Amino acid sequence: MPRKARTEREFPKITEQGLDDLRRRIGVKIGDMAEPWCYEATRDNIRHYAHGIGDDNPLWCDPEYAAGTKHGGIIALPSFLFSTNRIISGYVGGIPGVHAMWSGADWSWHKTIHRNDTISTEAWLKDLVEHQTKFAGRAIQQTYHVGFYNQHGDLVADADSWCFRTERDHAREQGTKYTELRAKKPRRYTDEELAKAYSLYANEEIRGAKKRYWEDVSDGETLPAMLKGPMTVTGFIAYAQGWGGLYIRANKLAWKMIDVHPGLGIKNRFGIPDCPERVHWEEEFALEVGAPGAYDYGPERCSWLTHHLTNWMGDDGFLRRASCKIRRHNPEGDILFINGKVKRKFVEDGRHLVELEQEARNQDGDLSILGTGIVELPARG
Numbered sequence: 001m002p003r004k005a006r007t008e009r010e011f012p013k014i015t016e017q018g019l020d021d022l023r024r025r026i027g028v029k030i031g032d033m034a035e036p037w038c039y040e041a042t043r044d045n046i047r048h049y050a051h052g053i054g055d056d057n058p059l060w061c062d063p064e065y066a067a068g069t070k071h072g073g074i075i076a077l078p079s080f081l082f083s084t085n086r087i088i089s090g091y092v093g094g095i096p097g098v099h100a101m102w103s104g105a106d107w108s109w110h111k112t113i114h115r116n117d118t119i120s121t122e123a124w125l126k127d128l129v130e131h132q133t134k135f136a137g138r139a140i141q142q143t144y145h146v147g148f149y150n151q152h153g154d155l156v157a158d159a160d161s162w163c164f165r166t167e168r169d170h171a172r173e174q175g176t177k178y179t180e181l182r183a184k185k186p187r188r189y190t191d192e193e194l195a196k197a198y199s200l201y202a203n204e205e206i207r208g209a210k211k212r213y214w215e216d217v218s219d220g221e222t223l224p225a226m227l228k229g230p231m232t233v234t235g236f237i238a239y240a241q242g243w244g245g246l247y248i249r250a251n252k253l254a255w256k257m258i259d260v261h262p263g264l265g266i267k268n269r270f271g272i273p274d275c276p277e278r279v280h281w282e283e284e285f286a287l288e289v290g291a292p293g294a295y296d297y298g299p300e301r302c303s304w305l306t307h308h309l310t311n312w313m314g315d316d317g318f319l320r321r322a323s324c325k326i327r328r329h330n331p332e333g334d335i336l337f338i339n340g341k342v343k344r345k346f347v348e349d350g351r352h353l354v355e356l357e358q359e360a361r362n363q364d365g366d367l368s369i370l371g372t373g374i375v376e377l378p379a380r381g
Contacts, residue, residue, distance in 0.1 A: 011168040034086040036244070040118050041080060049243060050077055050080075052239040060074060069315045074114075078157075081113070082302075096263025099171070100276075104326055105324055113156055117150045118151040121149070122149075126160060134175065135178075141162050142165055145159070146159055168288065187363075204226065207311060207317075213378055214380075215379060223358075225338065226307070231296055231331065236300075248275065293329075304360070313375045316377070318376040319373060320351075328368055337360060337361055339361075340373075343372075355372065357372055
């Protein structure tokens, strides 16, 4: 039987007053930000984030290996910065009680993040744009800009990220994006299907110390396919362990958060106010907000795309830019295949750069995410 949400409650709506209040925040630096999960890029913090996305690159995880590279020790993977600021990860303000779905980001990196660097941030609301969507009808794209600085005051990265604010009742009752998916029975994979997918894990190449020179890259060249999944709630929780989540709190700290922000407290089946983030591990609540089931995190998926690029570029490459645009949910049970190719090579300000295009599709060929990257590679001579 198709899965169906059961709810008797009515969720808050997007209002013009709420939007007017938000517009007054545009361009205003946020002074009292939510405490980040990580302040420092310690060995354990870096490794926990890397393992949370399934990345075992020894440049992030093995001090002995990393000591022999040009970096002289462990460095942080580019996406680690998601754990140092909750706003970049989707901690949005305004229109309380209206669902927020992290939907994309544009990143620029300027400096390597070394082991034990301390990261500070500044952020502000950049823009609000209204859309009409199949998922939830009216949706508001809420974009923030965040700058990341090390202990020396150097800008190591900056990024724009955005969430779509959607009305949960409309998405559940009138949304058409997942009509066909909801009508399907949950898929059960054969051992043969899983073995075929897992062969990508068995053959995954981390370029590592083998330099990829700019001169050896060709336009149109394809990157090795990368597997992510099969999606499980266990995997979503593993990511939250390294990333920290947005609203995951326990006991007194959970009460304090909901006491200050009552719109976050959505009652569970026991009548206890609980955080909206449980859409990622509680299927019944995910269905209530219009999703096709418990699903992965947006920053997690963005990090998978940068993992794909760092595997390809090797220890001597530097990821300069990356963007991602999410196109659908990855519910529990999905398998994701990430592919990419070289769009062009160019030289800018003396840097030898490669622009790449990426896309990820699930086991049924449905488009999940689009991405681009610009990688700086070493050049001969």
